[in-house]
Amino acid sequence: MKLVINGDDLGYTKANTYGIFQAYTDGILRSTTALVNAEFFAEALHTAQREYPGLGVGVHLTLTLGRPLTDCPSLTDPETGEFYKGRKALFSHELDYQEVYDEWKAQIDRYIAAASCLPTHLDSHHSVHDMSPEALAVSKRLAAEYDLPLRRYSRYRFVREFTGKDASKETLIRLLEENKDADIEVMCHPGWCDLELYRKSSYSTGRVQELAVLCDEDVIRYIRDHGIELCHY
Numbered sequence: 001m002k003l004v005i006n007g008d009d010l011g012y013t014k015a016n017t018y019g020i021f022q023a024y025t026d027g028i029l030r031s032t033t034a035l036v037n038a039e040f041f042a043e044a045l046h047t048a049q050r051e052y053p054g055l056g057v058g059v060h061l062t063l064t065l066g067r068p069l070t071d072c073p074s075l076t077d078p079e080t081g082e083f084y085k086g087r088k089a090l091f092s093h094e095l096d097y098q099e100v101y102d103e104w105k106a107q108i109d110r111y112i113a114a115a116s117c118l119p120t121h122l123d124s125h126h127s128v129h130d131m132s133p134e135a136l137a138v139s140k141r142l143a144a145e146y147d148l149p150l151r152r153y154s155r156y157r158f159v160r161e162f163t164g165k166d167a168s169k170e171t172l173i174r175l176l177e178e179n180k181d182a183d184i185e186v187m188c189h190p191g192w193c194d195l196e197l198y199r200k201s202s203y204s205t206g207r208v209q210e211l212a213v214l215c216d217e218d219v220i221r222y223i224r225d226h227g228i229e230l231c232h233y
Contacts (some may be wrong), residue, residue, distance in 0.1 A: 002229045003028075003176070004156055005214065007190050008060055008123070010034040010048070011041035013200060016191030017230065019046070019211050023190040024055050027215035028223055031125050031185075031232035033060035036110045045114050056232025058148075059111050060189055061104050061139065062125040063155040064090055069106040072099035087126050097134045102144055121233035123151035123187075149233045155163040156233075163189065164203075167210045169219050190214055 004216060010032040017040060018032040023029035032048070034041055034057055048055055063075055067082050074096040077084055084090040111119050122143055123129065129139035130152065143150040152158045159175050167188070176187065191197065191207035198204045223230065 001176075001226070002156070002231050003223070004031050004183075004185040004187055004232055005029045005188060005230070006031040006033060006058075006123070006232075007188055008033055008125070009189060009191070010057065011036070011038040011044035011061070012065075013038075013191075013194070013197045014040055014043075015159070015197045015199075016189075017044045017047075017208055019087070019191030019193075019207060021052060021055075022192075023188075023211055023214045024052055027211070028053070028220060028230055029190065029214055030230045031056040031058070031059040031120065033058040033121070034111065034119075035060050035065065035125065036107045037066045041210055042114060045111075046083055048105075049115065050084060056120040057115070058119040058121040058123060058233060059108050060123060060125050061107055061129055063128045064126045067123060068103050069110060069168070070103045072096070072103050074099050075103065087128060087131055090128065091131060095132075095134070097138055100135060101138045101141065104138065108142065108146060118146060119148065121149040121151065121154070122146075140218065151185065151187075154185075154233070157182045157185060159184050160188045162186050162210070162213075163228075164206055167206060167213055169213045169216045172213055174221055176222065176226070180226070188214065203211075 001148050006027050007029050011034045020032050131138040190211035193204045
């Protein structure tokens with residue numbers, strides 16, 4: 001069994017980013033995806049490449065957080081110039097999917113320019129990459145153009161139940177038991193929580209709980225005893 005534990009939101013804030021790094025050094029996380037339009041992206045990527053070369057880094061495509069990299073009026077609030085906040089607000093508007101393509105391509109290209117290599121894979125913030133048939137068509141097009149795996153459409157079965165109140169070691173071990181004959185990806189959001197993250201994110205202290213589980217000795221022992229291979233894309 002191959003297991004991808006992917007920590008979403010690398011670069012969102014310093015605190016959540018260094019929590020992801022701790023989940024790699026002290027726990028079972030081996031994969032993450034970066035928000036390339038976030039203020040902390042460049043430093044987060046530089047640190048990952050310099051200090052954690054075994055950590056796979058992909059691109060966390062976004063349409064619901066921060067400022068875009070391109071001119072995309074159908075995707076942004078005209079009062080703030082930022083993306084509409086959340087999937088409900090975004091998809092309540094008529095989207096120009098050429099703008100979606102251009103914006104996501106710009107995000108991938110920013111990663112490549114900063115990293116001097118391709119990302120390991122693609123996924124998305126708030127799962128917008130397949131929230132509509134049109135969005136899925138765009139994300140699959142980009143995955144094919146860059147020859148990258150895409151969350152939920154790759155060799156790894158996607159497992160989503162490890163989050164929020166269900167982010168416990170019992171839940172994680174149960175998911176591993178239920179999928180022991182498959183190669184899977186478990187999405188997670190580990191992190192430290194400081195004042196900046198607490199103010200920015202509705203999911204703040206829960207990230208610390210996830211981090212604790214990913215570094216839990218019982219979880220690490222289960223992985224070792226069952227011969228599970230920790231990997232990234």
